[in-house]
Amino acid sequence: MIHINDTRTYHKEQITTLGWELTVCNMLYPENSPCREVVKQDASFGKLLHEFLSRYIDMKQVKTILEAGGGYGFLMKDFLTCSPHVKVTMVDISPAMLAEQKKNIDSHATFIHSDFLELDTAMLATIDLVICNEIVGDFITVCDITDEILESSALDEIKECKRLINEYNLEIKANPFNFNLGALLAIEKMCKAGTKYIYISEHSCESESQGDFRECVPVRPTFNPYEIKLFGHSEYTIRFSHLEAIARTWGYTVYRGVYNDIFQCRMTPKLQFILNSTASVKDEYEILRQFIGDMFTYEYIVCCK
Numbered sequence: 001m002i003h004i005n006d007t008r009t010y011h012k013e014q015i016t017t018l019g020w021e022l023t024v025c026n027m028l029y030p031e032n033s034p035c036r037e038v039v040k041q042d043a044s045f046g047k048l049l050h051e052f053l054s055r056y057i058d059m060k061q062v063k064t065i066l067e068a069g070g071g072y073g074f075l076m077k078d079f080l081t082c083s084p085h086v087k088v089t090m091v092d093i094s095p096a097m098l099a100e101q102k103k104n105i106d107s108h109a110t111f112i113h114s115d116f117l118e119l120d121t122a123m124l125a126t127i128d129l130v131i132c133n134e135i136v137g138d139f140i141t142v143c144d145i146t147d148e149i150l151e152s153s154a155l156d157e158i159k160e161c162k163r164l165i166n167e168y169n170l171e172i173k174a175n176p177f178n179f180n181l182g183a184l185l186a187i188e189k190m191c192k193a194g195t196k197y198i199y200i201s202e203h204s205c206e207s208e209s210q211g212d213f214r215e216c217v218p219v220r221p222t223f224n225p226y227e228i229k230l231f232g233h234s235e236y237t238i239r240f241s242h243l244e245a246i247a248r249t250w251g252y253t254v255y256r257g258v259y260n261d262i263f264q265c266r267m268t269p270k271l272q273f274i275l276n277s278t279a280s281v282k283d284e285y286e287i288l289r290q291f292i293g294d295m296f297t298y299e300y301i302v303c304c305k
């Protein structure tokens, strides 16, 4: 029996704060955050991401940026200090989150209350760079699909899963399997619109810890999107190879990796001690354990046309 994970009602009607859902952007935002001591330089998420994207994108040529699901707007606030000339559009399904964004982002920005998947494609075509930071795991995931259901179901969602699997030759490794339908429709929508640059990051089901962190950070791939239970809703991890396959089919050059490529945390004796100890002697230790786990659980994809 399939079920569909759909967070739209939660985001439209219930969410008032992201406090329960500590995003990496929000963890790095306070200037006194302990996470700033372990990243490559003492800076916020937006500043470090802007610097990282400049490796692949000539940010001076980017005139229009759309951010979907911007949460409190911290990322875009930082982007605007790095690229003050840019015209910004913020799209969010949650009126509460849009209200937070308006407090933090210059009033010249445009704020649109909409489900990203319902956004006008013609409008997307005018955008140079679309940012989807920690949002696509909230989009619809169809769960517990068997081969038989995929072949025989008349449900619209299943037909769309089948279309995407066939059209983009997507590999499925489990039976039953969970399928990131919303995330894949979102990247397909941007590719069809011809958006020049696309950045997406989210919890991945294909990532793994690397280097000095491999032994003490137990992140390993499952290849089947799994549920992350949060306050009032659940999200699903993303099968990034499926996003990659769609972008490549549409002719994009794709760069992909884990968050630690962006933030470049280095192992230190103190960090090793914290990661190996199971007791949470201090709040700071708990925060750092989560943060370092996130460095390898989250993947990013940058698509350039």
Ligand SMILES: C[S@@+](CC[C@H](N)C(=O)[O-])C[C@H]1O[C@@H](n2cnc3c(N)ncnc32)[C@H](O)[C@@H]1O
Pocket: 007, 011, 015, 018, 021, 023, 024, 025, 026, 068, 069, 070, 071, 072, 091, 092, 093, 094, 097, 114, 115, 116, 117, 132, 133, 134, 135, 138, 139
């Ligand atoms: C986990 S928060 C991430 C916030 C921010 N990007 C960050 O990294 O801190 C998810 C954001 O996506 C928004 N969102 C969720 N589903 C959406 C949808 N279908 N369309 C547009 N926004 C959505 C939420 O309201 C929220 O602002």
